[in-house]
Amino acid sequence: MGSDTSAQDQTVSEAGEFGLIQRVTSGRAQPAATLLGPGDDAAVLAASDGRVVATTDVLVEQVHFRLAWSTPHQVGRKAVAVNLSDLAAMGAVPTGLLVGLGCPPETPTSVIDELSAGMWEEAQRVGAGLIGGDMVSAPALTISITALGDLQGRTPVTRSGACPGDVVAVAGRLGWAAAGLAVLGRGFRSPVAVVGAQRVPEPPYAAGPLAADAGATSMIDTSDGLLADLGHIAEASQVGIDLRDELIEVPQRLTEVASALGADARHWVLTGGEDQALAATFPPDQPLPEGWRAVGAVVEGSGVTVDGATYEGSSGWEHWR
Known part of the structure; x- marks a missing residue:
């Protein structure tokens, strides 16, 4: 390093x-659960x-995020949030995260500083810490986190565990991140609320343990979209799930954005992922x-329907498609 390089x-x-x-870990306080950091x-x-309870996710630049759209700090928060929401979907409370980071050698250290600051901020929202990991050279910024x-x-x-007669319920926002992606994809940076939802999700972390304590019979994180992820519950439980259109809330803000873009806000709510909302089934009584x-409700049969009819079009995100 030259003497004039700070x-x-x-x-x-x-x-x-x-x-x-050293830059990522120095000066960071670990929670009590970390016996050796x-x-x-x-x-x-x-x-x-x-x-x-263990879960892992991988985020790759240009696939899951773009630094032209999000700051490294926002990417760090998002990378942690998508993992912590999976823990919540099992009824667990987060304790620690292992971070694998790959990036090109010319990446500025300021990007890593901001990225790690975002990770620590999101982890500390739930009392967890970054307890270890690995760093390697890679052709694109890649983040792998095990929570x-x-x-x-x-x-x-x-x-x-879903059974016919159970109530299907959700916690958290639906459709906001998909709306934000549509806005960013058109080259806009507002409305701030929907763009912010794409950059940094707001998972309802506490709702997962609450649902478990209340006797939830099944639960899932809706990272791939409500219909797609409820489809996983339907398949695993060998039941059908029927959503009621009258119960599907479409926020007015999303309706306004969809109208401006010539899009369908209801489609965002039903199929948009990345809000990291939770969906679960509960006993009806x-x-x-x-x-x-x-x-909606769990019914006899298979698959997911809306008012008894199959939803036309894509039901959510799937890699390699």
Whole structure:
């Protein structure tokens, strides 16, 4: 590194692997569950429940995010959020995250600084920490996160427990991120609310454990779209799911944006992913927990319908299609 190059102007190749690790971990406080954090061959995390819930997601630049549309800080928050919402969908509380990061050697260290700051911010929203990981050279910015969670004595809520007669309910926003993607794809940067929803999701983290405590029979994170992900519950539970159109809320803001773009706001709500909302089924003889709203029912049969009819068109996101 030349004498006139400041730490802020470095590239990752100039900083080196261990220099980058120091930048990401230095001065960060770990939660009590982290018994041994970054700096050794592996981390040690307390598992008071005796079981650990684990999930992983990979985000690739130009596939899952674009730095032309989002800041590195926003990308960091989103990368963590998509993992934490999966833990919530099992009824677990997040405890720690392992981060794998690949990037081109010419990437400025400021990008890594902002990215890690966003990761830490989102993790700290739920009391979790970044407990370790790895950094490598890669042709595009790639983020792989493994999130670990604690069931705190709960039975994990899977996709396979839905029964005919159960109420289908959702928690969190639907359609906002899809609307934001449509806006960004047209070259616009407003309305801020919908664009912000695409850049950084707001998963209802607390709703997952609440649903588990309330006796949810199945649950899933709707990262690929409501219809597509309810389809996974229907298949795993060997049931049908029928949504009621009158119960599907289409926010006025989305209707306005759709009208301006010549799009269908209802389609965004039914098929748009990346809001990281939760969908679950509940026994019919009890009130829904706080933050949950009914959208349909579990029925005999298979697949997902809307008012008894098959939805025409794509039901959500699927890789390689």
